[in-house]
Amino acid sequence: MKSLLIFxxxxxxSVSCKDSKEKLPKAAPFVKQKETKKSVAQKGPIINIIDTVxxxxxxxxxxxxxxNMEILKDKLSSIFKKILPDAILVSKLKIIxxxxxxxxxxxxPFFFKAGIPVDKVPAKLSxxxxxxxxxxxxxxxxxxxxxxxxxxxxxxxxxxxLRENNxxxxxxxxxxxxxxxxxxxxxxxxxxxxxxDIVMPYK
Numbered sequence: 001m002k003s004l005l006i007f008x009x010x011x012x013x014s015v016s017c018k019d020s021k022e023k024l025p026k027a028a029p030f031v032k033q034k035e036t037k038k039s040v041a042q043k044g045p046i047i048n049i050i051d052t053v054x055x056x057x058x059x060x061x062x063x064x065x066x067x068n069m070e071i072l073k074d075k076l077s078s079i080f081k082k083i084l085p086d087a088i089l090v091s092k093l094k095i096i097x098x099x100x101x102x103x104x105x106x107x108x109p110f111f112f113k114a115g116i117p118v119d120k121v122p123a124k125l126s127x128x129x130x131x132x133x134x135x136x137x138x139x140x141x142x143x144x145x146x147x148x149x150x151x152x153x154x155x156x157x158x159x160x161x162l163r164e165n166n167x168x169x170x171x172x173x174x175x176x177x178x179x180x181x182x183x184x185x186x187x188x189x190x191x192x193x194x195x196x197d198i199v200m201p202y203k
Contacts, residue, residue, distance in 0.1 A: 045146025046192060047154050049161060054201050056135025057097060060084055061115035062128050068108045069149065076101065076114060080177075084116045087129050091122035102174040106152040137170045137201040144196045151175065151196065158200040173200040 062079065066072035080099045088095060097117030104111040113132070121131055140161055142154040155173060162169065176197040 043146070043192075045144055045150045045153055047145075047157055048143040049157065050141050050143070052139055052141055054135050054137050054139040054199060055097075057100075057117040057133065058119070058121055059097075059100060059115035059132045059134065060088060060091075060093070060118050060122075060125075061113050061130055061132045063111075063113050065112065066108075066110045069110075072108075072110050072112075079114045080116065084114070084129075087126040088116065088118060090126060091118075091124065093118040093120065093122055097176075099177045100174050101177070102172050106155060134171075134174075134199075134201075137203060139199050139201045141200075142198040144198055145192045145194065147191045148196065151198065154196075154198045155200075158198060162200065162202055167202045170201045170203050173198060175199075 062083065064075055064079065066075050076099075085095075095116055096119050100115050100117070102113040115132055125131070140158045142158055144151060144154040146153075158173065176199060178196060179194040
């Protein structure tokens with residue numbers, strides 16, 4: 001009798017355990033999620049602004065235009081490597097500074113004046129070449145490090161600073177290319193190591 005009772009209890013426990021196992025929810029299958037590449041935001045330029053006095057310069061210049069950024073780069077390369085150096089050589093002048101550009105707008109199409117500082121005013125100028133002079137006014141200068149396509153950010157920073165200090169420009173701002181203008185087309189480089197100055201004269 002005792003053996004029968006133990007047997008019945010054992011059967012009941014076995015059935016109970018089986019039922020409880022069947023009632024347990026099945027584990028969800030493991031699904032490996034695909035890794036997605038995060039888009040990397042474009043790095044902003046590095047801009048250091050100083051308040052100084054505009055340098056006095058005599059600049060040999062010419063006017064030109066470009067329909068887009070690629071044409072602009074090609075034209076500036078030709079102007080600064082060939083056209084103006086040839087005119088400087090003919091006029092027996094010396095280059096005493098970095099290439100400079102005044103833009104009417106920072107959007108295409110680009111209309112601009114490009115020049116190279118020289119040591120004196122020549123007795124005679126080549127066709128299409130003229131002289132521009134700078135200097136004497138106070139000026140905000142932005143030392144810009146970054147892609148040339150972002151130079152507009154530097155211009156905006158200078159304009160905002162003038163507005164905050166109730167100052168007005170005395171002449172158009174211009175860019176001085178310390179390094180980048182001499183790069184070859186499609187040459188890979190770290191633009192954050194190349195300096196371009198944006199000069200904004202004011203009063």
